Amino acid sequence: MSVPGDPLAEARELAEARGRAVELAERRLANARADARSLAQANEKLNATLREARGSLVGLREQLEALSNPPQAHGMVVGVPGEGLADVSVGGRVLRVAVVPEVSGDGLQPGAPVLLNEAMMLVGLAPEAAQLDVVLVKDVLADGRLLVSGGGDDEHLLTAAPEASSAQPGQSVAADRRAGIALWVVERTEVNDLLLDEVPDVDYADIGGLGGQIEQIRDAVELPFLHRDLYARYQLPAPKGVLLYGPPGCGKTMIAKAVANSLAEQVGGGVGSHFLNIKGPELLNKYVGETERQIRVIFATAREHAADGRPVIVFFDEMDSLFRTRGSGVSSDMESTVVPQLLSEIDGVEGLSNVIIIGATNREDLIDPAILRPGRLDVKIKLDRPDAASAAEILGKYLTAEVPLRTPGDPDPGRHSEPDLRHPGERSLGGPGEADPGEPDLRHPGERRDLTPTQYRRQLIEATVEALYATTDENRFLEVTYASGDREVLYVKDFVSGAMLANIVGRAKKSAIKEVLAGGPDGVRLEHLLGACADEVAENEDLPNTTNPDDWARISGRKGERITFMRTLRGARQVNP
Structure with missing residues (x-):
């Protein structure tokens, strides 16, 4: 206990009091720091929660906006009358609509699929339509429009999109008939595979033991093309067709190829003829009318190639598989429509100028007699077994x-x-x-x-x-x-x-x-x-x-x-x- 009035004691007491105050302040500072750290952690958690909530709110807002957006209509461009305008077919109606600047340009061509908003403004390009009609081109008009048939007796006039501008009669095109536009040419591989549009590399010199038959077919096929003026003077029409028949492996196909090659060499300097090799059995199709359609396409192709005066050889191998005698009961009733289709192509209203039909078969007795009569397959040449x-x-x-x-x-x-x-x-x-x-x-x-x-x-x-x-x-x-x-x-x-x-x-x-x-x-x-x-x-x-x-x-x-x-x-x- 200090003595009253003792300065040293008072100073000591004062120092002890200040020490206790400093110690207390340090404890309070440590507690404050601990509290600050706790508050910072809590604040960080709160910020993370707020960010998650904000992201959820933004997503919900986008979903809400998407749900509240009105539907956009699909259409097809049928014309571009001017800058910023387009004629669009929507549901069978043609509308002239405004085009937003973002989609104007080369993308807006006839046949392009587009999107329209609720105000009927063209706002974007759309994907290709999932379903289109496939129609057959019957004729190409002078203005470029296509006359097509879509099954039965229905015929339509369609505007050709740029991709369909090269369509020819007999070809198939994908079309939107409600919009009245043909989009592109459909390659029918099942028909194209039947056509070998090239001249075979087979010469008469490659064929042995058939000198008499070669002379017969050359007289029937080559003379009318090489001496057109003489045939015209004598008013002698060229034969429409030749039938080569005989046992298997005796040169029927080789002779047909040699005819095409010889015509190519003598008419036009090596590029003057076409050879369409028709694989007969592959023409058969289970769908009614499909075989007849392919025969029409084949002869349309032959007429197209023959239009410039060059000879076209249409070679039917295994001819008995397609054109059997009608009503014989040997096969199905398919020949009752296939045979008349061939007959109408040979000597129907449309002529077969510069087109020669060569048929080959092992069973000539099964072919319909109407095909073999004079005026159709005029020349019959038998290729027998070699002596x-x-x-x-x-x-x-x-x-x-x-x-x-x-x-x-x-x-x-x-x-x-x-x-x-x-x-x-x-x-x-x-x-x-x-x-x-x-x-x-x-x-x-x-x-x-x-x-x-x-x-x-x-x-x-x-x-x-x-x-x-x-x-x-x-x-x-x-x-x-x-x-x-x-x-x-x-x-x-x-x-x-x-x-x-x-x-x-x-x-x-x-x-x-x-x-x-x-x-x-x-x-x-x-x-x-x-x-x-x-x-x-x-x-x-x-x-x-x-x-x-x-x-x-x-x-x-x-x-x-x-x-x-x-x-x-x-x-x-x-x-x-």
């Missing part, structure tokens, strides 16, 4: 001078067998188990001079023909029984075709290539050709249809007396009497 001389000519087209040949005098260390001194006419295909005599010497026993490659090639061909056309027991193929009870044995030669001969040469070349790859000698030998003949015949020995022998015989070119029974004489299916 021995024709077969040699065909083989020469494939076994050319450029093909490597191995002559008998060439060294061959891998062969030691004795040469076959038989004359080529004494050979046949041989039967199973017959020994291979080795590489034959193609020279006659009385000839002992060396063969040139040309002579060897010719004798190779002769030996191959002899092997195929020999009427030996080894070459017996079928025995047929006719309705009269007579029997006949058919040999391999009765089923030879140009395609078969080409395949034989191809097999022989492949055998020669495999021999070279195995380290053997180079060149095609007679052994390769005879082996190819045997393989080709063996591959086809199971093909005769013994269940329906008469139908098979007609397709194969046997058009005589009806065949009631047939048995094979070769291979695993050989039937013993």
Whole structure:
């Protein structure tokens, strides 16, 4: 306890009081800082909550504005009369509306889809319409408008948008018929795929064994184009069509291609004709009237190409698949409308100037007689199976001078067998188990001079023909029984075709290539050709249809007396009497 009046004690007490005051102030400052931190954290949370609330309010306001916006109408521009104006078709009505500056320009063309607000102002471009009509162009008027048919007897006049300005009669266009505008050309691939609008690279020189038939078709097809003045002087009309018929693989399609190529070379210097290759079975369609429509499109295309005087070949392959005899009951009733459509195109009101129809078939007996009468398919040319001389000519087209040949005098260390001194006419295909005599010497026993490659090639061909056309027991193929009870044995030669001969040469070349790859000698030998003949015949020995022998015989070119029974004489299916 301090003594009253003692200055030191009073100073001490004063210092202690000030210390306690400073300590209290520091505690209060620390508490204030803690409170400030708490308030700052609370304030930050409040700010975050306010920001979230503001974002939610903005989103709700946008949704509210979107819900409160009036609907916009879809329309299609049909014309642009002036700057800032557009004629728009909306729901079948045509309105002249103002255009906001943001969408004016090149985008506003006839056929452009647009949006209109509640005040009927054009405010933007719209996406393409989800559904449009597909109509067929029947004619193009002088002012550029299109006369179209939309099914049945309905016809409409449409304004062509820029994308549809190139539409031609017979083409399909997408259109908005309520707006009266055609938008663009619709490419019908199912029709375009049927048309081969180019000249094939096949020449008459590529075809062997058909000299007489080639002369016939050249007289019928080429002369009217190459000598128009003479035909006019004699008042002789050009044939409208040619029918090529015969067994499969005998050159019908090749002749049709060669005709187109020859016309192109002689009329217009290589670009003077068109070849429309119609794949007959692909024209068939399950929808009523669709096949007929495609036939109309094909002939419209032919007339378009022929308008400038150049010949157009319309080639119907497998003609019997489309134009069968009406009322025969062989197929459905489809031919009752398809055949008249073809007849009306051939000789109807619209002419077929400069258009030649070539039909090819294996079953000419199934084609409607109205198509085959004179004045339609005027010329009928039969392409039969090649005889021995024709077969040699065909083989020469494939076994050319450029093909490597191995002559008998060439060294061959891998062969030691004795040469076959038989004359080529004494050979046949041989039967199973017959020994291979080795590489034959193609020279006659009385000839002992060396063969040139040309002579060897010719004798190779002769030996191959002899092997195929020999009427030996080894070459017996079928025995047929006719309705009269007579029997006949058919040999391999009765089923030879140009395609078969080409395949034989191809097999022989492949055998020669495999021999070279195995380290053997180079060149095609007679052994390769005879082996190819045997393989080709063996591959086809199971093909005769013994269940329906008469139908098979007609397709194969046997058009005589009806065949009631047939048995094979070769291979695993050989039937013993």
